[in-house]
Amino acid sequence: MLIFERSRPGRRNAAQAPNHEAAVSGIPAALLRKGPPLLPEASEMDVVRHYTGLSQKNFSIDTHFYPLGSCTMKYNPRVCNSLAMLPQFLARHPLAPEHTGQGVLACLHDLQEILKDVTGMAGVSLMPMAGAQGEFAGIAMIHAYHDARGDTARTEIIVPDAAHGTNPATAVMCGYTVREIPTNANGDVDLDALRAAVGPQTAGLMLTNPSTLGVFEKQIQAIQKIIHDAGGLLYYDGANLNAILGKVKPGDMGFDVIHMNLHKTFSTPHGGGGPGAGAVGVAQRLLPYLPLPVVARQNATYRCLTEQDLPQSIGHLSAFTGNIGVLLRAYVYARMLGAEGMHRVAEFATLNANYLMAELQKAGFTVAFPQRRASHEFIVSIKPLKDATGISAMDVAKRLLDKGYHPPTTYFPMLVPECLLIEPTETESKETLDGFVAAMKEIWDEAHTTPELVKGAPHTMPVRRLDDVKAARELDLTWKPATSTRAV
Amino acid sequence: MPFIPHTEPDIAAMLASIGAPSIDALFDEIPAALRTGKLNAVPEGMNEMQVTRLMQERAAQDVAMLNFIGAGAYEHHIPAAVWQIATRGEFYSAYTPYQAEASQGTLQLLYEYQTMIASLTGMDVSNASMYDGASGLAEAILMAVRAHKSSRRVLLPTTVSPLYRSVVHCIVKLQNIELVEIPFDTAAGTIDLKALEQHTGSDIAALVIPQPNFFGALEDVDALTAWAHAQGALAIALVNPLTLAVLKAPGNWAGKGADIAVGDGQPLGSPLSSGGPYFGLMCCKQALVRQMPGRIIGRTVDMDGKQGFTLTLQAREQHIRRAKATSNICSNQGLMVTAATIHMALLGVDGLRRVAIASHANTQSLAKLTSGLSGVKPLFSAANFHEVVLQLPKPSVAVLASMAEQGVLGGFDLQPHYPQLGNAILVCATETKTNEDLQRYVDALRHALS
Amino acid sequence: MSNPANLPNNLKYTASHEWVKTEADGTISIGITQHAQELLGDMVFVESPMVGRKLKAKEECAVVESVKAAADIYAPVNGAVVAVNSELDSTPEAINADPYAAWMFKMKPDNAADVAALMDAKAYQAVVDSEAH
CATH class of the missing domain: 3.90.1150.10 (Aspartate Aminotransferase, domain 1)
Incomplete structure (x- = not known):
């Protein structure tokens, strides 16, 4: 039932209405609304029950193992939320004077310093509000760098074919054309193709390392030399930073600019789609272009740098100061981990991924790159199972739901047919991983004995498989009352 | 060690299964020269009690005014129930609802959100949110240029927040879009219509119409929308959703309505929080829906004919369309939208x-x-x-x-x-x-x- | 995989999987091949070019969209758009049902010889076969 169907005309929630008898004054009638909007008329208890009930229809990290590849669904510590929501933090207006926000600014400044250290970059701006906005900021900085040098013939960004879709989309938003290069059989960049692709038109290369294929790009030193020799810059997509946190710094690999997904590596919540935080880090030569504001510490006081301080900045990405509440959660997490904990993140994320890969291989599943170490994630191809039984990666994913597991990422990266991209993260125990392997074995058996059961899955969710074609052909994007008497 | 559950016997058993002598050996594909891994600026870890003390001290430095x-x-006042429910783990720690069957809670909530926001703005359809109002305005301008097809000139009045205009410049400037400022009438505090009329007959993709404008003043939205349409330009409404409980909905401006409506959803349940996270609302006419960036939820049926909700129109998005996507936007501000939906439901029409x-x-x-x-x-x-x-x-x-x-x-x-x-x-x-x-x-x- | 026997011999083809049919009046109809519709799956939307628009060969001019993919349609030759099949607006599934009947738009080619120079069924079949490897 929708909240609108719980609505009854005239029912109101007096507790949430100001005791104000005032009326609108001085506004011309032509500028006023003609009729009420379609909002529920419900009691507070109705609303609380409705949305509590909806929450119970979700899988989440707090309720289920969620090995979604490339998404780093690790435990989101509860204390990060409660401390980010301390009343003083919530109450401060973004345009209040800086002396009223020294506490929050200190946290942001410290977080910048921590991120600089773990990534090996010279400067960090926390402002991008999501990974994709971090990518935008990064590529815009590369653009600004070339422009400032009068090097305006560079019109192309190189992207490996295995990259996240945000990479090519970002390059286009920054006015570049995209040149895609292939991946070799080992899952690494095809160096010959890269050499052939670079030239005076090359503005830069966007690379995820470990790649979306779940392996560390071993030739990174050669790649950075090819790009830099061609006069391009190297962009690090931090989607998989969790795999190397505390082990390898992108700055040491030769990257000029990076974004981090704090909602992955620094465990801020995904919130059903966001908000994220896509902090960017840069090498020395890109420092002047960082997005504003950057928090600086001067004479024991924290302040936000402005255009006066960084006149070559690419500018502002949000009306105010980014997703500060998310940044506070990341800061609490970073302080709890500390230096020692940071090292452990990559170690145990990698241990869990390699263990799960080994166990699934033993159970008969085909991994995409058996000759390689897994990073923090790895790919299983269901193609052999599909050829034998007709059961697809989608079927396996849906059947996992019945067994109490959120499925891995399906059909990405597109290079591997019928793929499951599996990322267990460091916060899961061996028992949980063993349980997942057992469930996968059961599905393997079911695929051979009762394939219809798998093809019809899920059977235990609030709904069964949905008609996506109908959803796209007969767009129903808003609810409409049966008899529409409403005006707006 | 925080949040890592492994015991020593676990580690030994797992390494044995892998056939690796040590955890360190799992990193043997990484060139040794790169594996420095020294952290100098990261302090020692803290337990929950210690970090609580630290953050309480920091919070105390933020002065209430x-x-x-x-x-x-x-x-604005935010009902207690809003964030108690929004931070339930099932909402808080869920991913984007790609697996629809296991995400019906988030999906139905977003469908309800789309309904509420589309109704408040009087528009046909809404997406499931942008990052904030300012970046949402930038995306609306890009969308208008895509939809208009021939012009890349957009009129951006100075009665639009200067903070927003700065973000718009940052985001659209690399796409060869011309932003033309329209001055304001210094007596009225609204768009200078005479200055605007100098652009009559010229090649314009869109006019941005803020209501209320940055000065809190009310623009003559009907006249402005009609003018934009007379030029063959799109009308982009920039609104505060709270004020639409009283003010004319953009979908009704000049009868035919604005083409795109955007704004910041912060007044609907987001705490001030020094500036974020908030969320951007974005609505449009049905005919433009395929030009709209961001995630969109649709209602459909399952194999048994039962009502269900799913992400739809995904072929617009970067994970499918890659370089030709409507935008690079991937994540949105889902949790803020969760709060906003509960907030609007709790307050209701009245x-x-x-x-x-x-x-x-x-x-x-x-x-x-x-x-x-x-x-x-x-x-x-x-x-x-x-x-x-x-x-x-x-x-x-x-x-x-x-x-x-x-x-x-x-x-x-x-x-x-x-x-x-x-x-x-x-x-x-x-x-x-x-x-x-x-x-x-x-x-x-x-x-x-x- | 499409069966060679299904490739109509009276049509011309492009490497980007459009088919081209020369009509009696000298205009050409353009649609997508059986192979393309199989790859894309259930069609949900077709975006057609504006009538009157001048196109260059290989210019993007239309989009077909399925649930999981979207593909650009390219002009096969230089020419102007003279008609679009508006029935596909409400029934995009017609492309899945019979791709060679579901024309998307018609063009008046600048030069009829350009059409004649497009691939025939046999040459196109070779393109499809090579993609399978």
């Missing part, structure tokens, strides 16, 4: 309207009260909603600093952004302010001017 600043972020009117009335009262002070008066003649520009007889920086010393945030200083206005500040009194609060403002201002 009686706030009369709006300028794009508004202090509550939202009362909050809007009370904010309007408080601001009118404050303008009246301050007019009793010598040299202080509302600067503009146009009707306003819940913000007002006050002209001061003394330098605004000094006046605001003095008020701050008295514990009152007296307003947003317009001087750096609109030097032609002289000593002018933008003031907002929402429903959270009592008569005593308003009087305290007047007293603080009087003292600052003395």
Whole structure:
């Protein structure tokens, strides 16, 4: 039932209405609304029950193992939320004077310093509000760098074919054309193709390392030399930073600019789609272009740098100061981990991924790159199972739901047919991983004995498989009352 | 070690299964020269008690003030139930609802959100949110240019927030889009229609129409929308969703309606939080839906014919369309939208309207009260909603600093952004302010001017 | 995989999987091949070019969208758009049902010889076969 169907005309929630008898004054009638909007008329208890009930229809990290590849669904510590929501933090207006926000600014400044250290970059701006906005900021900085040098013939960004879709989309938003290069059989960049692709038109290369294929790009030193020799810059997509946190710094690999997904590596919540935080880090030569504001510490006081301080900045990405509440959660997490904990993140994320890969291989599943170490994630191809039984990666994913597991990422990266991209993260125990392997074995058996059961899955969710074609052909994007008497 | 559950026997058993001698061996594909891994600036770890102490000390440094600043972020009461429910783990720690069967809670909530926002704005369809109002406006401009097909010129009036205009420049400038500023009528505080008419007949993709505008003043939205359409341009409405409980919905502007509506959803349940996270709302006409960026939820049926909800129109998005996507946007501000949906449901039709009117009335009262002070008066003649520009007889920086010393945030200083206005500040009194609060403002201002 | 026997011999083809049919009046109809519709799956939307628009060969001019993919349609030759099949607006599934009947738009080619120079069924079949490897 929708909240609108719980609505009854005239029912109101007096507790949430100001005791104000005032009326609108001085506004011309032509500028006023003609009729009420379609909002529920419900009691507070109705609303609380409705949305509590909806929450119970979700899988989440707090309720289920969620090995979604490339998404780093690790435990989101509860204390990060409660401390980010301390009343003083919530109450401060973004345009209040800086002396009223020294506490929050200190946290942001410290977080910048921590991120600089773990990534090996010279400067960090926390402002991008999501990974994709971090990518935008990064590529815009590369653009600004070339422009400032009068090097305006560079019109192309190189992207490996295995990259996240945000990479090519970002390059286009920054006015570049995209040149895609292939991946070799080992899952690494095809160096010959890269050499052939670079030239005076090359503005830069966007690379995820470990790649979306779940392996560390071993030739990174050669790649950075090819790009830099061609006069391009190297962009690090931090989607998989969790795999190397505390082990390898992108700055040491030769990257000029990076974004981090704090909602992955620094465990801020995904919130059903966001908000994220896509902090960017840069090498020395890109420092002047960082997005504003950057928090600086001067004479024991924290302040936000402005255009006066960084006149070559690419500018502002949000009306105010980014997703500060998310940044506070990341800061609490970073302080709890500390230096020692940071090292452990990559170690145990990698241990869990390699263990799960080994166990699934033993159970008969085909991994995409058996000759390689897994990073923090790895790919299983269901193609052999599909050829034998007709059961697809989608079927396996849906059947996992019945067994109490959120499925891995399906059909990405597109290079591997019928793929499951599996990322267990460091916060899961061996028992949980063993349980997942057992469930996968059961599905393997079911695929051979009762394939219809798998093809019809899920059977235990609030709904069964949905008609996506109908959803796209007969767009129903808003609810409409049966008899529409409403005006707006 | 925080949040890592492995025991020593676990580690040994797992390494044995892998056939690796040590955890370190799992990194043997990484060139040794790169594996430095020394962290110098990261302090030692803390347990929960220690980090709580640290953050409480930091929070205590943030000084509470009686706030009369709006300028794009508004202090409103948020019902206790909003964040108690939004931070339930099932909402808080879920991913984007790609697996629809295991995400019906989030998906249905987003469908309800789309319905509420589309109705408030009077538009046909809504997406599931953008990052914030400013970046949402930039995306709306890109969308309008895509939809218009022939022109890349967009008129951006200076009555749009200067903070928003700065973000728009940053995001669209690399795509060869020409942004043309339209000045405002310094008497009315609204778009200068004569200046606008100089563009009649020229090649324009879109006109941005803020309502209320940055000065809190109400634009002649019908005339502006009609003008845009007469030029073959799209009308982009930039709105505050709370005010739409009272003000004419963009879908009805000039009868035919604006083409795209965007704005910041912060007034609907997002705490001020020094600036974020908030969320951007984005709605449009049905005909433009395939040009809209961001995630969209549709209602459909499952294999048994039962109602269900799913992400739809995904072929527009970067994970499928890659370089040809409508935008690179991937994640949105889902949790803020969760809060906003619960917020709107809790307030309902009556509550939202009362909050809007009370904010309007408080601001009118404050303008009246301050007019009793010598040299202080509302600067503009146009009707306003819940913000007002006050002209001061003394330098605004000094006046605001003095008020701050008295514990009152007296307003947003317009001087750096609109030097032609002289000593002018933008003031907002929402429903959270009592008569005593308003009087305290007047007293603080009087003292600052003395 | 499409069966060679299904490739109509009276049509011309492009490497980007459009088919081209020369009509009696000298205009050409353009649609997508059986192979392309199989790859894309259930069609949900077709975006057609504006009538009157001048196109260059290989210019993007239309989009077909399925649930999981979207593909650009390219002009096969230089020419102007003279008609679009508006029935596909409400029934995009017609492309799945019979791709060679579901024409998307018609063009008046600048030069009829350009059409004659397009691939025939046999040459196109070779393209499809090579993609399978």
